Amino acid sequence: QVQLQESGPGLVKPSETLSLTCSVSGGSISSYYWSWIRQPPGKGLEWIGYNHYNGNSYYNPSLKSRVTVSVDTSKDQVSLKLSSVTAADTAVYYCVRDRGEIVPGWFDPWGQGTLVIVSS
Amino acid sequence: QTVVTQEPSFSVSPGGTVTLTCGLSSGSVSTTYYPTWYQQTPGQAPRTLIYNTNIRSSGVPDRFSGSILGNRAALTITGAQADDESDYYCLLYMGGGLRVFGGGTKLTVL
Numbered sequence: 001q002v003q004l005q006e007s008g009p010g011l012v013k014p015s016e017t018l019s020l021t022c023s024v025s026g027g028s029i030s031s032y033y034w035s036w037i038r039q040p041p042g043k044g045l046e047w048i049g050y051n052h053y054n055g056n057s058y059y060n061p062s063l064k065s066r067v068t069v070s071v072d073t074s075k076d077q078v079s080l081k082l083s084s085v086t087a088a089d090t091a092v093y094y095c096v097r098d099r100g101e102i103v104p105g106w107f108d109p110w111g112q113g114t115l116v117i118v119s120s
Numbered sequence: 121q122t123v124v125t126q127e128p129s130f131s132v133s134p135g136g137t138v139t140l141t142c143g144l145s146s147g148s149v150s151t152t153y154y155p156t157w158y159q160q161t162p163g164q165a166p167r168t169l170i171y172n173t174n175i176r177s178s179g180v181p182d183r184f185s186g187s188i189l190g191n192r193a194a195l196t197i198t199g200a201q202a203d204d205e206s207d208y209y210c211l212l213y214m215g216g217g218l219r220v221f222g223g224g225t226k227l228t229v230l
Contacts, residue, residue: 045209045221058217104213105156106171113165
């Protein structure tokens with residue numbers, strides 16, 4: 001079964017770029033959409049955006065100017081870059097397989113999540 | 121910008137039935153929004169309960185069911201158990217690639 005593992009710095013300075021990697025194991029990265037979702041401490045879920053293995057991407061309009069999601073099929077990795085971060089970007093970030101090829105918005109499975117704190 | 125709305129909190133007695141709903145600040149939810157429901161317990165990643173309005177994800181007990189009720193998507197828990205106490209999030213597909221979560225419902229079983 002497909003397993004996802006997020007990794008990256010747990011602390012990022014304001015105005016810098018947050019960079020996370022999601023390693024995909026147990027299945028092919030091809031043929032699927034891959035999304036990132038975040039959850040600020042004590043708050044709800046926010047969908048960030050997706051990239052399809054063929055390069056097609058779409059982002060939450062509220063983050064579009066700062067975010068890039070990319071897929072590296074040679075490494076079976078999905079990455080997230082979020083630029084010009086502020087304290088409001090502090091959150092647990094989840095990598096998910098997005099079953100958009102069947103049902104848009106069906107995320108399965110989920111990674112365990114990684115906490116990123118934005119602070120100087 | 122259309123907002124996805126959920127009840128902030130709900131409570132149910134053990135063994136009871138509860139229906140959580142998911143609506144739009146403007147307009148009605150239909151199957152074309154592909155409503156999906158997620159359950160999250162503290163400290164854990166969410167898990168899928170229901171997708172495409174009413175399809176139970178693998179391993180989800182049949183006490184969980186999804187539907188459209190009036191102009192909202194609905195998640196019904198029949199025979200609530202103590203470990204159903206969780207946060208529940210709905211997600212709607214708004215078209216054009218956009219996915220939007222509701223604010224979540226905190227369910228208490230007592």
